[in-house]
Amino acid sequence: MSAALFPAGASIREWMVEHGLNLTILWDPVDGRRFVLGLLLTLALAGLSIVLSLVIGVAGAALKGSRLAPVQKALAAYVEVFRNTPLLAQMYFFFFGIGSLLPMVVNEHGEQVRLLGGFGWAVIVLGLHSGAFQIEALRASIDAVPRSTVEAAQALGLSRLQIFRQVVGPLALRNSLPALSNSIAQTIKATSVAFAIAVPELTYACNRIWSDSFNVPVMIQILLVTYLLLIGGVSVLMRAIERRLQLPGVLPA
């Protein structure tokens, strides 16, 4: 909405500023860019860490069926550590603590930087943090498949791999959808903590915008509303997926 192109736009803008709606992201290119970049980074953070957490979750859920005690103990230790310590502390530990042990490299601008930057660590930490919860959730959805259904498949002569792929897997997937939806929502919320390690995601971006443009009240509302829309959108999507995968003749949970 450049004032030069839209004379009407300029007066709308004046009206908005007068009434406390100083939405610089609409007319200031710097702020606008910050906001969009922040939004995209939040989505990227959430997406990548969810993928990582699912990989960890599937591997962990499979390992949890193991009978080896050391495996069970190692899994339990991982889950307990990540669930009983603050996410922020985990971020600091990995970014400042372990990150300081990594070698320095020269990036494309000829600067000396660490091998892994804030964004990379944020993905790793969020993935590890969320993965700890995923292992429990996915294991529960596998265990929720009735033993008798598995026995019927065994009685028909199906091999263990076939049983998992054709019977347990699809049923466990349906069981896991509600918890998965919740987990995705939690991860999107958690991306805001990456603020602390200077990842320019949405919260960081809005913080900079309102620090520079002094429009805290309106920007904070925008920040909140954006997150609500993101999470709301994901919820709607997940519910649509749940409905598509629903088994005919079975009442919805």
Next chain:
Amino acid sequence: MNTQTISASRPAVAGAAFWWRLAGVLALLAVAAWTYTRYQQAIDLLIAWTPGLLASFVLNIVMGLVAIAVATLGGTALGIAQCSPHRRRATLARQVTLLLRNAPWLVAVFYLMYLVPYEVHVFGQYVFVSDWLKAAIGIGVPASGYMSEIVRGGIRSIPLQQWEAASALGLDRRQILRKVVLPQALRSMTPPWMSLYCIVTLSTSLANILGVEELMTSISLRLAGDPRPELLLPAHAYTFIVFFIYIYPISRLSRRLEKKWSLKE
């Protein structure tokens, strides 16, 4: 006549499990010894700082208590409202609950930090609202959304027959909730409530981002005054350890109670 034993193979030496456990303990001791020798100076320094750091952690605990108090009050009201027979009230409560549950906790803290002034004019006096109090309330507000769901679940877990019996005796809805339903629901609500307390206390670390002088800020300040690279890893591990020692027992107790009480039913 053939008899074959197909029992599961037992270890040849009784106590194979014992040797595994011994190996595990020795391994842990070895790691601990190595860690100490490598990071000796850092560990000694951290131990010296401990009294001050634990004093800062007390602020975390206090914030956690304030937050859970806010969450319990607000959440209980919301949860009861969600189960109200008045459709509009119930729907409104549901919307508010969903809104609170979907708000990132850091954003909620920002909200309160920026929008609540430093001083509040109450009863003709100016009351100074300190940073940590604002942060704690900021954490308590989204937590109310979680509490609302816990209360709603608790109320709905009480069978309809209880409501009907109490109604038949002449009690009104409020009395039924207070005297019949909620006391019974208390049991099933306690483990998730304890779990919420753990989450809330862990979230008090977010106040660090806004400069409140709790444990993590304390550590960062001291690190800033003594910028040795070998301090970084142990210092941040310290935060882990302190929180873990406080939270893990509560978390385990909550899970044990849940298992115990669900078996009884």
Next chain:
Amino acid sequence: MSLSTPADSHQIVIRDLVKSYGSHTVLNGMSLDVRQSEIACLIGPSGSGKSTLLRTINALASVDSGSIDVCGIRVTDPEPDLLKLRRQVGMIFQSYNLFPHLSVLDNITLAPLSVLKEERGPAEERARALLEKVKLTGKENAYPGQLSGGQQQRVAIARSLAMQPRVMMFDEVTAALDPETVKEVLTTIRDVAASGVTCLIVTHEMRFAREIADVVHFTNGGRIVESGPPAKIFTAPEDSRTRAFLERVL
């Protein structure tokens, strides 16, 4: 207890099975012989080990000691050929255990496609023929959630028959059904038995057992107490425990 006759005339030979769950002994020296194409019914009080016995035959449960030979396969070997065993032996459960995420047709063709490696065309054709046999033509695309209990049980029978087993085991398959639907399932079992498949039936339906069985075995306390033709067992049981049980249920 039947006489020891040459092993090859018997399809199932079970000797002295013992199985305990912790301190509770479920099978206590269970021995049983079943001939080819024979229809054997197992009756007895709950907890006398009947269901557990069926599970051990199919290697769904392990045993502590004893031997099981089915169609020439020694099930109690440390590493039995489970695939071969389960192709010969079909099992129908009390709770049907259909796969809820697959249609009726897919339920029936899953094992033939995955285990027998049949082609889809012939497998589906056979599935439709089996559905006709159990009188459920037209339900190919229905899902288990849309069927009644009796219909689900008949699909379960068709699913097992698709593997063309030589032995079929029925574990109290009508216990969870309404009386009206019990009849349709019993009719189906009768048809299966008439086709020459060896049947081992655990049931509480005494009239059915009397009508259909070649041999009736009465179990008590984890072993077979009395065996004989149905006419004899139901009218003139020798053992006092058999008599007591029959008095209670008939």
